[in-house]
Amino acid sequence: MEVDRSDRNRRPVHRRRVTDRVEDAAAWAFAALALLTVLVAVTVGQAGHASALDRSRAETASRTPIRAVLLDAAVVDGPQQVRARWTGADGVEVTGDVPVHESGPAGTVVQVWLDADGRVTSAPLSARAAEATGLVRGILTALSGWALLALAWNGLRRLVERHNTAAWERDWERVEPEWCGRVP
DSSP, X not given: OOOOXXXXXXXXOOOOOHHHHHHHHHHHHHHHHHHHHHHHHHHHHHHHHHXXXXXXXXXXXXXXXXXXXXXXXXXXXXXXXXXXXXXXXXXOEEEEEEEEOSOBXXXXXXXXXXXXXXXXXXXXXXXXXXXXXXXXXXXXXXXXXHHHHHXXXXXXXXXXXXXXXXXXXXXXXXXXXXXXXXXX
16 A cells, blocks of 8 residues: 655644744753752752761860759740859859750759850750751752742743744734735
8 A cells, every 4th residue: 555645645844943942952951950959959968967967076075064053043935044053174163154945943953065165155066957957958959949940941931932922923914914815
């Protein structure tokens, strides 16, 4: 059986506009960049976690936990400084303000962290906080990258739409008189 290859049996050839090809190529490029953004975000997150973990280790090595006795009652709505007494590393009793996060009567024993010079300081960064730091940095990197890609894609789409609209208007000016029967 022969296949009829005459012009009337052929499907019409769909000619793609340049803007269609540009948009398709850009879509592939943006998809690749979105995946690359995930890779960058994971790398940034891991680096943030490693950095925070190093900080946690350094702080833990340079700070000493001690027990302090509150001299005043602590009525806490949030972090607050309360007078307390503790024994320093040299065995001398010290009185000073310590951060308290929970309410308690005078005489309550609380944990306080001292730096190498014996001054009250914050607790070292925890391993869980280091994980959270890495996670937040990774998520923010991904969201920022995707937001930039979305803005760029939207800008490209507007340019393509503007170009296509202008081309359609030029084509309509040429075809409309013939289509409406107003051929000069």
